[in-house]
Structure formats: C-alpha cells, structure tokens
Amino acid sequence: MENYKEENDVLLQVVEEDGDITQQESELDIQIDNLKSEIQELRKDQGEVQKLESNIRTLEEDLKQLEKFRDTLQEKLNANKKRKDGLEENIKQFCAEIADMKTTLAAKEKQLTTQSVSGEEARALRIRKDVITARIQQVKNERQEIGNENDILLSSNFKEASELRESYRIFVRAYEDISRTVIGEDPFIATLAHHSPNEPKFLEFIDEIEGKLNELYDNVNSCIRKVEDEITGTCRKKDEVVQRNSLLVENLKQIQRRTSKLTHDFNLKREDWKDEHKKLMSEVDMAQNELDSLLALRNGKVSFDMIVNISHSELFLAYRLLRTINAIDLHCYFQLSAHEELVEARKELQSRSIEIEEASKRTINEATMKFSMLLDVWEHLRVCLLLLFRL
Known part of the structure; x- marks a missing residue:
C-alpha cells in the first residue's frame, strides 16, 4: 500500500509540475510578444529619425541653393544696374549731342537764309550736314542696339526670375515640412508665402529668413539631441530586454529539460x-x-x-x-x-x-x-x- x-x-x-511549466510557458510567450512589440516600436522610431535627418539634409541643401541664388542674383543685379546706368548715361550723352546738333543745324539753316554764302562755304556746310546726319544715324543705330540689348536683358532676367521663383517655392515647401515636423504651426510660413524673390527689397527680407533658419536649425538640433537621447535610452532598454529575454529563454530551456526528464x-x-x-x-x-x-x-x-x-x-x-x-x-x-x-x-x-x-x-x-x-x-x-x- x-x-x-x-x-x-x-x-x-x-x-x-506540468501545470506550473505550462503556466510559465504562457508567461514566457507573453513576454516574448511584448519584446517583439517593443522592437517594432524601436524600428518605427528609427524610421522617424531617419526621415527627420533626410529632411534636415534637404533643408541644408535648400539653404545652400538659396544662398547661391542670392549671391548670383546680387551679382546679376549689380551687373545689370551698372550696365543700365552706363547705357542711360550714353543715351543722355547722345540725346544731348543730338539736341546740340539740331540747334546748330537750325542756326546754320537760319544763317543760310539770311546771308549769302560762297560755293566753298556751301560745300563745307553740306559736308558738315552729311557728317551730322551720319552721326545722328549712328546714334540712332546705337540706341537701337541698346534697346535690343535691354530687351534681351529683360528676357534673360524674366527667365532667371521664373527659375528663382520656382527655387523659392521649393525652399518654402521644404521649410514648411521641417517646421511642422519640429515646431508645429509656424506663422512665418504665411510671411514667406506673401513675399517673392522678384521684389525690390527682397534682399532685406533674406536677412530675416536667415534669422528664422538659424532658429529652425537650433530647434532641429535640439530635436535631434532629444531623439538621440530617446534612442539611447531605448537601446539601453532594448539591451536590458534582450538580456532578460536570454535569461527567460535559458529558464525555459531548463524547464523544458526538466519537463523532458519528468x-x-x-x-x-x-x-x-x-x-x-x-x-x-x-x-x-x-x-x-x-x-x-x-x-x-x-x-x-x-x-x-x-x-x-x-x-x-x-x-x-x-x-x-x-x-x-x-x-x-x-x-x-x-x-x-x-x-x-x-x-x-x-x-x-x-x-x-x-x-x-x-x-x-x-x-x-x-x-x-x-x-x-x-x-x-x-x-x-x-x-x-x-x-x-x-x-
């Protein structure tokens, strides 16, 4: 008995013991599922960080392009202004010469009507008239060339202005994406939309844009540091979870060996x-x-x-x-x-x-x-x- x-x-x-082992296996399965969920969250956070870094790189490239376009625009504006000033000065000189020549011609015609001239003087006057006429025609031709060059310059400026507006629109969109990701609603976006790079005082507005970009850059760096700290903490937590998972797996193996023996x-x-x-x-x-x-x-x-x-x-x-x-x-x-x-x-x-x-x-x-x-x-x-x- x-x-x-x-x-x-x-x-x-x-x-x-079989019941206890079954319960422990269920608890281990739950813990393994929790570990998988945490790993998925880590991968999701890593993807967000990569997306943010990509947006930051895009913003830096846009900033470089904007600075390059600003410098190029300033150089072209200075060159065009200098050339335009020279052309206007030439036009003024030519107009003054034409006015003087017309005055001299009128005086000579009046003098010819009031007095008699010799054949030599008449020939000299005709020669001088021909010279003046040729000079006037030359001035007209030069003025026409200046007008054509001005039209070409305006056409080139219009094309460059269109390209600059497109680049500015791309920059505004990139700034809006980064700003909403880092800050949220930013009222400066509406200010950017109300301005155009073809405005006369746009170069003054660029200084304000640079100030906002510096603030945004600081916010992005702060956000990156925060995300890096979160990633570090999450990685540390992941290591702890992996270590705990290893212990649980080892315990599970021991339980399985014990179960097999029993x-x-x-x-x-x-x-x-x-x-x-x-x-x-x-x-x-x-x-x-x-x-x-x-x-x-x-x-x-x-x-x-x-x-x-x-x-x-x-x-x-x-x-x-x-x-x-x-x-x-x-x-x-x-x-x-x-x-x-x-x-x-x-x-x-x-x-x-x-x-x-x-x-x-x-x-x-x-x-x-x-x-x-x-x-x-x-x-x-x-x-x-x-x-x-x-x-």
Whole structure:
C-alpha cells in the first residue's frame, strides 16, 4: 500500500509540475510578444529619425541653393544696374549731342537764309550736314542696339526670375515640412508665402529668413539631441530586454529539460506500472481460479481428490490475492475520500461565494435606500429653507 501511495504522490507531483511549466510557458510567450512589440516600436522610431535627418539634409541643401541664388542674383543685379546706368548715361550723352546738333543745324539753316554764302562755304556746310546726319544715324543705330540689348536683358532676367521663383517655392515647401515636423504651426510660413524673390527689397527680407533658419536649425538640433537621447535610452532598454529575454529563454530551456526528464521518468514508471499491472492481473486470475475452487469446495461441489490436489503454493497465491484485493480497496477508498473532500470543499466554496454575493446585494440595496432617504430629507430641508426665506 505504501508503494501505491508513493507512486500516487509522484504522479500528483508530475501533474502539478506540468501545470506550473505550462503556466510559465504562457508567461514566457507573453513576454516574448511584448519584446517583439517593443522592437517594432524601436524600428518605427528609427524610421522617424531617419526621415527627420533626410529632411534636415534637404533643408541644408535648400539653404545652400538659396544662398547661391542670392549671391548670383546680387551679382546679376549689380551687373545689370551698372550696365543700365552706363547705357542711360550714353543715351543722355547722345540725346544731348543730338539736341546740340539740331540747334546748330537750325542756326546754320537760319544763317543760310539770311546771308549769302560762297560755293566753298556751301560745300563745307553740306559736308558738315552729311557728317551730322551720319552721326545722328549712328546714334540712332546705337540706341537701337541698346534697346535690343535691354530687351534681351529683360528676357534673360524674366527667365532667371521664373527659375528663382520656382527655387523659392521649393525652399518654402521644404521649410514648411521641417517646421511642422519640429515646431508645429509656424506663422512665418504665411510671411514667406506673401513675399517673392522678384521684389525690390527682397534682399532685406533674406536677412530675416536667415534669422528664422538659424532658429529652425537650433530647434532641429535640439530635436535631434532629444531623439538621440530617446534612442539611447531605448537601446539601453532594448539591451536590458534582450538580456532578460536570454535569461527567460535559458529558464525555459531548463524547464523544458526538466519537463523532458519528468516525462521520461513518468513514462518509465508507467511502463513499470503496466508490467506490474499485467503481473498482478495474472496473479489475480490465478487466485480467482483458486478462489473458485475453494468456493466450490465449501459448497460441497468438489470431490476429495480435488481437495488433495490443492497445493500449498496455490493457497499462498489465494492469500496474496486477498491481500492485494484489500490493498486495492484501501487505495480506492483513499482516492474516493480525497475526491469526496475536494467535492465538499468546492461545494463549501460555492456556498460561501453565494453568501458573499447575497450580502453584497443586501449592502447595495441598503445603501441605495439610505441614499434615497437622504435625498428626500435634503429636498424637504430645501423646501423648508425656501419657505423660511419667503417669511
């Protein structure tokens, strides 16, 4: 009987340990899922950082392009202004010369009408008139060339102005993307949209843009440092999680090895139990046959020769059979008693739960009734106070 108790205790221990191992495996699965979620969040944060760095690089390139366009525009404006001033000065000189020549020509024509001239003077005047006419034509041609060059310059300036407006629009869009990513809503974006690089005072506005870009650059650097700190903390946390995961995996492996060992031992014991069960059933069959013979003898259904043939070993087997049956009955009795105690405990727990639930309901009902009474008293007091104030 003691062997049966020990084997039963071992079996119960194996079942309990199997349940604990199953629970630990479930907890490990939950922790592994949490680790996977944290790793996905880390990858997501890393993607946001990469996107921010890409936007910053784009902004730096746009800043460089804007500075380059500003310098190029300033050089072209200075060159065009210098050339335009020279052309206007030439035009003024030519206009003054033309006016002087027209005045001189008018005076000479008037002089010719009032006085007579010799043939040589007339020829000299005609030659001078031809020279003046040629000079006037030359001035007209030069003025036409200056006008053509001015048209070409205006066309070139218009093309460059269009390219500059497109570059400015790209810069504003990049600034808006970076600003909304780092700061949020920035009122300076509306100010940028209201200006154009073709304005006369746009170079003064560029200084304000540079100041805002420096502020934005500082904010971007601050945001980058913050994200880097978060990444460092997250990486540290990731390392801790990986280390904890390694420990959990090692514990899981130990539990699995222990489970495998327990399962192996249990299978070996189960095979031993099967062999013993077969052996015991064989002995039970033999003892049952002997018992049938003894019962037949007791009932007088067996001859004297059969009584003589019953050997001492057969009587010993019958005695072992009776002891085995008694042990099996006692083991079954113990198992039945434990099962009955478990059933009684469950019934007691269920009855206690019902009593607790009923007590909770009674408490809630009493509290509700008392609260309702308090409301009625409060309403009555309020009415009394109103009546008192009216008096």
